[in-house]
Amino acid sequence: MENFEFHNPTKILFGKGQVSNLKKEIPAYGKRILLLYGGGSIKKIGLYDKVISELKEIGTHIIELGGVEPNPRLTTVNQGISLIRENQLDFILAVGGGSVIDCAKAIAAGVPYDGDVWDIVTGKAKASSNSVPIGTVITIAGTGSEMNGNSVITNWETNTKAFFNSNHVLPRFSILDPEITFSVPLDQTIYGTVDIMAHIFEQYFHASSNAPLQEKIGEAILRTVIETAPKLVNDLNNYEYREVMLLNGTLALNGLTGMGVSPDWATHLIEHAVSAVHDIPHGGGIAIIAPHWMEHVAATRPEKVAQLGVRVFDLDRTGKTDAQLAAEAIQSLRKFWTSIGAPTKLSDYGIDDKEIELMTERSMLADQIGNYVPLTKEDVRKILRNSL
Amino acid sequence: MENFEFHNPTKILFGKGQVSNLKKEIPAYGKRILLLYGGGSIKKIGLYDKVISELKEIGTHIIELGGVEPNPRLTTVNQGISLIRENQLDFILAVGGGSVIDCAKAIAAGVPYDGDVWDIVTGKAKASSNSVPIGTVITIAGTGSEMNGNSVITNWETNTKAFFNSNHVLPRFSILDPEITFSVPLDQTIYGTVDIMAHIFEQYFHASSNAPLQEKIGEAILRTVIETAPKLVNDLNNYEYREVMLLNGTLALNGLTGMGVSPDWATHLIEHAVSAVHDIPHGGGIAIIAPHWMEHVAATRPEKVAQLGVRVFDLDRTGKTDAQLAAEAIQSLRKFWTSIGAPTKLSDYGIDDKEIELMTERSMLADQIGNYVPLTKEDVRKILRNSL
Incomplete structure (x- = not known):
C-alpha cells in the first residue's frame, strides 16, 4: 500500500x-x-x-x-x-x-x-x-x-x-x-449497474502493491452486483434488489476500495471523451469500452484480469495460463453485461470512425493515461476502433 | 436491511x-x-x-x-x-x-x-x-x-x-x-487477530434480512485475516503483513459491515463478564468463547455458520447438510486459531467452575442477550461451562 x-x-x-x-x-x-x-x-x-x-x-x-x-x-x-x-x-x-x-x-x-x-x-x-x-x-x-x-x-x-x-x-x-429508485427506467438501471462495476475495476486495476483487502472488498461488491442486477432488471420495483444496488453504488466509489492504491481511470477518461463528442449515456459508453480496455491490458498484464475471472466469475484455474483465464474473464464480463441488456458497440449510438481522432485527442489529458497499464495515444485509438 | x-x-x-x-x-x-x-x-x-x-x-x-x-x-x-x-x-x-x-x-x-x-x-x-x-x-x-x-x-x-x-x-x-505495530508482541498480535475476526462475526450473525453486500465485505475481511495472520505471527516485523492487519482491524469495526443490520455481540458480552471477574486479555477470552457460542447457535440456526464455512473456509458443500457444514466450519475456525497460537480453554488462565455463576450473572445485561440467537442465562452458563 x-x-x-x-x-x-x-x-x-x-x-x-x-x-x-x-x-x-x-x-x-x-x-x-x-x-x-x-x-x-x-x-x-x-x-x-x-x-x-x-x-x-x-x-x-x-x-x-x-x-x-x-x-x-x-x-x-x-x-x-x-x-x-x-x-x-x-x-x-x-x-x-x-x-x-x-x-x-x-x-x-x-x-x-x-x-x-x-x-x-x-x-x-x-x-x-x-x-x-x-x-x-x-x-x-x-x-x-x-x-x-x-x-x-x-x-x-x-x-x-x-x-x-x-x-x-x-x-x-x-x-x-x-x-x-423504483422509477429509474430499465436502460438507466443497466447503465448504473455497469458504472458501479467499472468504478470497482478502475480501482481494482491499481498500480500499487499489497492491497489484498481492498481487492477483496472490490470483489465483494462485484459479486453482489452480479447476483442482484439480473434479478433487478426483471423486477424494477423490488425493494430488496433496489436497496442492495443502491448500497453497492455508494460503497463502490466512496474511497473504500481505493485506500492506499493508485487507481487507473483510463476507461472513464476514454468514455468521457466519447460522451463529450457524442452526448451518449456514461454507463452505455463504459459498457462498450471497458472490455476492449481489459483486452488491451490483458495482452501485457493478464494476471489481475485472471484473478478477477477466478474470484468474481468463478472460473476454474486448473491447467490454464493467466492469459487464457483473462480471455475467459473478459468473455464472462461481456456475457454478463449483454445478459442484462448493456450496449456493445459505439455504432449502436451512431458513432462511426469519422470521429475516432477527435475522441482520441480528447482522451489524452497527458502523454499517457491510466496507471495499471499506461496508454499511449496509439493504444487509445486502437481501443476506440475496436469499440466501434 | x-x-x-x-x-x-x-x-x-x-x-x-x-x-x-x-x-x-x-x-x-x-x-x-x-x-x-x-x-x-x-x-x-x-x-x-x-x-x-x-x-x-x-x-x-x-x-x-x-x-x-x-x-x-x-x-x-x-x-x-x-x-x-x-x-x-x-x-x-x-x-x-x-x-x-x-x-x-x-x-x-x-x-x-x-x-x-x-x-x-x-x-x-x-x-x-x-x-x-x-x-x-x-x-x-x-x-x-x-x-x-x-x-x-x-x-x-x-x-x-x-x-x-x-x-x-x-x-x-x-x-x-x-x-x-512492529513492537506488538506475539501474544497481543494473536489476540488482535482473534478480536478482528470476532468483530466481523458479531455483525455477520445479524438478526436482519437482505444484507448480502455487508456479509460479503465481512467475508473479505475474514479471508484477508486468515491469509495474513499465519505469515505475520512468524515474521512480526514484516511491514506488508502489519499494514494489512492494521487496515483489517479498522474496517472490521468502523460501521461498514454493520450497515442496516442488528448485530449480535453476545460473545463480547460474555467475554466482558469473564474479564471483569478475571483480568484476562480480551482477545484471549474471545478465542475461547466464540467457538462454543457458534456451536450453540449452530444447534438451532446452522445456515449462516454453514455459509461462513463455505465462503471463508472454502468447505465443499456437496452432499452435506447445513448442520454438517456448520460443524466443519467451527472445526476450521478452531484449527485456524490454534494454528496461530490462540488459547482454547478458560482453565489456561486458571479460571475454574467456582466463578461460572458470577460470570453468568455479569453477562446478563438483560433477560436475554444476543440477537441472531438470543441467549438465556441457562444458555450462557452452558457456553461458559463448555469453555472451561
Whole structure:
C-alpha cells in the first residue's frame, strides 16, 4: 500500500422515508436554498412535492434550478453560481442522479472563486473550504457521487469533459431511499449497474502493491452486483434488489476500495471523451469500452484480469495460463453485461470512425493515461476502433 | 436491511511516518493537551519521544496520564476527567491500543457531564456534543476503536464491565502507522487477530434480512485475516503483513459491515463478564468463547455458520447438510486459531467452575442477550461451562 489519508464525513441516511429527515438536516446550514434537479422526473414521481413540503415546513427560501443535463454543462454550473450569488443562498440541495450532484459540486466550488469555475474543474485552481455546503437526495444507484468529492462537467464550446475532486464539496448528508429508485427506467438501471462495476475495476486495476483487502472488498461488491442486477432488471420495483444496488453504488466509489492504491481511470477518461463528442449515456459508453480496455491490458498484464475471472466469475484455474483465464474473464464480463441488456458497440449510438481522432485527442489529458497499464495515444485509438 | 444512518467523520492518516502529521492535525483543537497512554511500551519503542517532540514543535501545554490498564478502569477515567477540568485542557491525544482509546472516550464524555461518568458508560446518560475532542495514535491492530465511537470500561468495585457508543467521542483523527505495530508482541498480535475476526462475526450473525453486500465485505475481511495472520505471527516485523492487519482491524469495526443490520455481540458480552471477574486479555477470552457460542447457535440456526464455512473456509458443500457444514466450519475456525497460537480453554488462565455463576450473572445485561440467537442465562452458563 501507499500512505493515504481517508476522510469521508458525508452522513448517509439510508432507507424508506428518509426524505422526511430533510427538515432535521438542513437547518444547520441556513435558510436560503438552491434546489437543483434534472429533467423533471422528480416531479412525475412525487419527490419534488415531498421535498418542497419538507423545505416549507422549516421556513426556507427556495430558488430553483431545474433541467440539469445528463452530462451536466458548464453553462448550467455558471447559471447556478449566479443564482447563489445574486440571491445570497446558503446551501445547495441536489435532488437527482450523478449529473445533478456533480453539477452541485461545481457550483459549490465556483461560488467563492473569483475566476472562471472551469479553472477548478480542470485542476488549474482548487476548491476552497468556503465552498457552499451541499446535501443530496439521490435518485439512482451507480454514480457514487452522493458520498464522494468527484464532479464531472462538460464544456460544449470546446467538446471537453473534465473532472475535479475535492473534500470541500463532499455532500454534508445524502438521503438514499431505495423506493425513490423504483422509477429509474430499465436502460438507466443497466447503465448504473455497469458504472458501479467499472468504478470497482478502475480501482481494482491499481498500480500499487499489497492491497489484498481492498481487492477483496472490490470483489465483494462485484459479486453482489452480479447476483442482484439480473434479478433487478426483471423486477424494477423490488425493494430488496433496489436497496442492495443502491448500497453497492455508494460503497463502490466512496474511497473504500481505493485506500492506499493508485487507481487507473483510463476507461472513464476514454468514455468521457466519447460522451463529450457524442452526448451518449456514461454507463452505455463504459459498457462498450471497458472490455476492449481489459483486452488491451490483458495482452501485457493478464494476471489481475485472471484473478478477477477466478474470484468474481468463478472460473476454474486448473491447467490454464493467466492469459487464457483473462480471455475467459473478459468473455464472462461481456456475457454478463449483454445478459442484462448493456450496449456493445459505439455504432449502436451512431458513432462511426469519422470521429475516432477527435475522441482520441480528447482522451489524452497527458502523454499517457491510466496507471495499471499506461496508454499511449496509439493504444487509445486502437481501443476506440475496436469499440466501434 | 433496516433503515440506517452512517456517519463516520474520523480522518485516517495511514502509513509510515504519519506521526509527523500531529503538528498539522492538533492545532485546530487547542493548545492544552491531555496525553494518555498505557504501560509505557510507547517509551521503549521511541514513540513517546516522537509524539512529545511533535507536540512541543507546535507549542502545546501537555499534561500526561500514563498507566492506562489493559482493561481500562473507571478510576483511571475519573483521574483523566479531573486532570482535564483542573488544567482546563482542550484535547485528548490517546497513544496506545484499544484500552487507551476507550479510556480517552469515557474521559471525553465525562468532562462536560455533571454526574458520575459511569452513568454514561452504562447508558443511563448520553455523551454530549460538548465531549472533549480526541485524536489517536494506534499501536496495535485489532480494536477498531481508532475509527468508532465505542468504549468499554471496567468498574473493579463491582466487577462490572460496561460499554457505550456515541458519535460525539469518535476520534477526530487517527494515525495508523504499521511500523509502530512492529513492537506488538506475539501474544497481543494473536489476540488482535482473534478480536478482528470476532468483530466481523458479531455483525455477520445479524438478526436482519437482505444484507448480502455487508456479509460479503465481512467475508473479505475474514479471508484477508486468515491469509495474513499465519505469515505475520512468524515474521512480526514484516511491514506488508502489519499494514494489512492494521487496515483489517479498522474496517472490521468502523460501521461498514454493520450497515442496516442488528448485530449480535453476545460473545463480547460474555467475554466482558469473564474479564471483569478475571483480568484476562480480551482477545484471549474471545478465542475461547466464540467457538462454543457458534456451536450453540449452530444447534438451532446452522445456515449462516454453514455459509461462513463455505465462503471463508472454502468447505465443499456437496452432499452435506447445513448442520454438517456448520460443524466443519467451527472445526476450521478452531484449527485456524490454534494454528496461530490462540488459547482454547478458560482453565489456561486458571479460571475454574467456582466463578461460572458470577460470570453468568455479569453477562446478563438483560433477560436475554444476543440477537441472531438470543441467549438465556441457562444458555450462557452452558457456553461458559463448555469453555472451561
